[in-house]
Amino acid sequence: MAEAGESSGRVYKHAGDQRWEGLARQEYKSPAHHWQGVSRTEIVAENPRPTLPFHVRYFEIEPGGFSSRERHDHEHVVMIVRGQGTVWLGSASKDICEGDVVHVGPGETHQFLADRGDRLGFYCIVPAERDRPVVEGGGASACEIPPTRAKSP
Amino acid sequence: MAEAGESSGRVYKHAGDQRWEGLARQEYKSPAHHWQGVSRTEIVAENPRPTLPFHVRYFEIEPGGFSSRERHDHEHVVMIVRGQGTVWLGSASKDICEGDVVHVGPGETHQFLADRGDRLGFYCIVPAERDRPVVEGGGASACEIPPTRAKSP
Numbered sequence: 001m002a003e004a005g006e007s008s009g010r011v012y013k014h015a016g017d018q019r020w021e022g023l024a025r026q027e028y029k030s031p032a033h034h035w036q037g038v039s040r041t042e043i044v045a046e047n048p049r050p051t052l053p054f055h056v057r058y059f060e061i062e063p064g065g066f067s068s069r070e071r072h073d074h075e076h077v078v079m080i081v082r083g084q085g086t087v088w089l090g091s092a093s094k095d096i097c098e099g100d101v102v103h104v105g106p107g108e109t110h111q112f113l114a115d116r117g118d119r120l121g122f123y124c125i126v127p128a129e130r131d132r133p134v135v136e137g138g139g140a141s142a143c144e145i146p147p148t149r150a151k152s153p
Numbered sequence: 154m155a156e157a158g159e160s161s162g163r164v165y166k167h168a169g170d171q172r173w174e175g176l177a178r179q180e181y182k183s184p185a186h187h188w189q190g191v192s193r194t195e196i197v198a199e200n201p202r203p204t205l206p207f208h209v210r211y212f213e214i215e216p217g218g219f220s221s222r223e224r225h226d227h228e229h230v231v232m233i234v235r236g237q238g239t240v241w242l243g244s245a246s247k248d249i250c251e252g253d254v255v256h257v258g259p260g261e262t263h264q265f266l267a268d269r270g271d272r273l274g275f276y277c278i279v280p281a282e283r284d285r286p287v288v289e290g291g292g293a294s295a296c297e298i299p300p301t302r303a304k305s306p
Contacts, residue, residue: 008243008258008259008260008261009228009242009243009255009256009257009258009261009263010242010256011240011242011249011253011254011255011256012253012254012255012256013253014233014250014251014252014253014254016252018252020252020254043254044230044254044256051228051259052228052230052256053206053207053227053228053280054206054207054230054278054280056230056232056254056278075162075204075205075206077197077205077207077209079209079232079234079276080167081232081234087164089163089164090161090162094164096164097167098167099167099169099171099173100164100165100166100167101164101165101167101173101196101197102162102163102164102165103162103163103164103165103197103205104162105161105162105163106161106204107161108161108162110162123232123276125207125209127206127207
């Protein structure tokens with residue numbers, strides 16, 4: 001017997017190809033000077049859960065694409081689940097591939113690149129309350145561009 | 154040129170088989186009345202990062218194993234990355250498999266089971282500050298058993 005409040009959680013079913021039932025994937029196909037070929041899916045975020053202290057998003061970078069080189073005070077953690085590429089943490093770069101977990105420290109300049117002939121897909125966990133990224137060279141972060149600018153697949 | 158504080162983050166390299174370089178996997182092989190066949194790897198947790206607002210752990214449940222049936226006020230999110238099984242959320246059960254994402258709501262009784270002839274591996278994200286789980290029928294949660302009780306693989 002179901003009790004009130006028992007079904008507050010939810011299973012977000014994977015629909016294949018790193019897409020989830022009922023969730024929009026925001027594609028940013030147009031090249032920009034500071035990021036390129038990035039898509040974003042907000043899986044567990046503010047809506048409908050304002051009480052959650054962290055948000056879970058999935059990003060995928062096309063082969064040859066890259067995220068903005070940026071920094072922010074909030075820490076985040078990224079779990080690579082598809083493909084391979086490179087991450088810059090401060091002044092050091094590392095190869096990354098499926099299974100690797102990346103912790104970006106507070107204020108640390110970072111960038112993810114799908115620069116190894118493959119796409120790079122990862123879950124990205126951020127605090128619900130967070131400061132805006134500062135992009136090196138200026139401009140908007142692919143993490144922060146509002147969904148209204150997204151093109152549907 | 155490296156600047157002070159630039160290398161606060163870290164890449165946790167995957168060493169294959171859902172193990173990570175330099176990280177201990179805590180195995181709980183012994184059956185208990187409320188959980189069975191669960192292993193835990195703390196990937197990004199308190200040490201060395203007391204400032205992180207959430208923790209990232211990897212759990213794997215052997216075929217036939219299961220986590221405690223428990224509840225707690227804090228919400229958590231689980232990303233299935235290996236195998237398949239079943240999750241109970243309140244009074245409803247759902248099949249889960251690789252790629253699915255599970256959000257456990259506040260106070261929601263939940264349990265993960267590797268009951269479909271396969272192991273079930275998942276990242277589990279929890280707030281750094283969290284209440285202790287209450288296990289249905291009493292006992293300790295596999296999420297909370299201290300590492301000193303762990304057997305090394």
